[in-house]
Amino acid sequence: ELGPYSHFMQKEIHEQPKALSDTIEAVLENGFVAELFGTNAAKLLPQVEGVKILACGTSFYAGLTAKYWIESIAGISCDVEIASEYRYRDAFANPKHLVVTISQSGETLDTMEALKYAKELGHTMALSICNVRESAIPRASELVFYTRAGAEIGVASTKAFTTQLVGLFALAVTLGKQRGRVDAAAEHGYQEALRQLPGSVQHALNLEPQIKAWSDKFAAKQNALFLGRGLHYPIALEGALKLKEISYIHAEAYPAGELKHGPLALVDESMPVVVIAPNDALLEKVKSNMQEVRARGGELFVFADLDSHFSESDGVHVIRTPRHVGVLSAIVHTIPVQMLAYHVALARGTDVDKPRNLAKSVTVE
Numbered sequence: 001e002l003g004p005y006s007h008f009m010q011k012e013i014h015e016q017p018k019a020l021s022d023t024i025e026a027v028l029e030n031g032f033v034a035e036l037f038g039t040n041a042a043k044l045l046p047q048v049e050g051v052k053i054l055a056c057g058t059s060f061y062a063g064l065t066a067k068y069w070i071e072s073i074a075g076i077s078c079d080v081e082i083a084s085e086y087r088y089r090d091a092f093a094n095p096k097h098l099v100v101t102i103s104q105s106g107e108t109l110d111t112m113e114a115l116k117y118a119k120e121l122g123h124t125m126a127l128s129i130c131n132v133r134e135s136a137i138p139r140a141s142e143l144v145f146y147t148r149a150g151a152e153i154g155v156a157s158t159k160a161f162t163t164q165l166v167g168l169f170a171l172a173v174t175l176g177k178q179r180g181r182v183d184a185a186a187e188h189g190y191q192e193a194l195r196q197l198p199g200s201v202q203h204a205l206n207l208e209p210q211i212k213a214w215s216d217k218f219a220a221k222q223n224a225l226f227l228g229r230g231l232h233y234p235i236a237l238e239g240a241l242k243l244k245e246i247s248y249i250h251a252e253a254y255p256a257g258e259l260k261h262g263p264l265a266l267v268d269e270s271m272p273v274v275v276i277a278p279n280d281a282l283l284e285k286v287k288s289n290m291q292e293v294r295a296r297g298g299e300l301f302v303f304a305d306l307d308s309h310f311s312e313s314d315g316v317h318v319i320r321t322p323r324h325v326g327v328l329s330a331i332v333h334t335i336p337v338q339m340l341a342y343h344v345a346l347a348r349g350t351d352v353d354k355p356r357n358l359a360k361s362v363t364v365e
């Protein structure tokens with residue numbers, strides 16, 4: 001079942017080009033049409049005036065990424081909340097807001113209960129982004145987008161996450177189109193970006209030997225810091241979570257602009273700092289944050305792309321993806337942080353597919 005791979009996690013990381021192309025197939029065939037989200041979507045989506053995303057763990061980070069797309073492409077407000085927090089507070093419900101739950105398993109108890117609570121509070125429109133057909137959460141939702149990642153066996157979510165991002169990106173563009181913010185040329189551009197995505201992800205996968213070479217430097221550490229800005233901040237969060245859960249190294253992620261507000265105090269020669277720094281509009285800002293780290297002796301491990309202009313130097317290690325992919329760059333830059341966590345865990349000899357204390361599907365509180 002594992003084929004040439006040593007673990008399900010490694011296999012599932014490498015399945016991403018296929019998982020992504022299966023998930024985008026319908027978008028490439030039909031464009032960004034409401035029907036991608038179910039038969040009711042043509043009626044419901046035009047009524048949507050805001051989006052509220054509810055999820056846990058890695059799926060929550062997919063939601064954080066989606067917020068950037070939904071507000072910039074669709075021009076509607078989007079807030080993202082951890083399901084276990086939302087379900088226990090007196091929340092304000094606007095029935096014109098679409099509740100979006102994100103769950104690989106479709107069975108996560110807190111996400112399910114958050115959805116029920118949203119309905120009790122008066123929400124009437126719910127969309128589930130889910131990988132398991134006919135599971136509890138999509139069954140309780142008016143609309144559904146099934147990711148086509150195939151079964152995910154490793155406890156750490158990998159291909160489920162990147163395919164969730166595709167579903168959320170499709171939602172942002174579809175809402176933007178309905179609101180007259182995405183014209184035919186822009187739609188074509190977004191479709192092309194998706195068409196090229198599996199190839200770009202394959203290029204990122206080809207970086208595995210370089211990433212493996214970094215893993216020894218992390219294996220002996222007790223802490224790591226992950227930094228990103230904008231769309232790449234949630235990817236820093238995801239990288240830190242992956243590293244914690246499978247290698248048991250304490251890792252934290254911060255938006256790089258927050259360094260000065262506290263975490264910079266942690267940085268010294270023993271702190272590896274991973275930076276997600278492709279060439280987007282915030283790169284210059286990220287570079288000055290990197291200098292802040294270097295000035296305190298922190299060792300930088302930078303995931304960049306060919307267009308991010310800076311070079312390796314003392315204490316600055318760089319791995320580059322071969323091209324800058326624009327709006328979907330967050331998806332491509334997920335691959336290196338997954339592989340980093342995987343190889344660090346291997347170097348430390350932990351049980352990669354079944355990390356201690358964790359379950360694949362969290363059906364208890």
Ligand code: F6R
Pocket residue numbers: 056057058059060102103104105106107108111155156157158241242245360361362
């Ligand atoms: C992390 C991980 C978890 C899940 C979370 C939600 O690698 O897998 O954080 O993302 O338990 O699970 P789902 O998406 O099934 O609701």
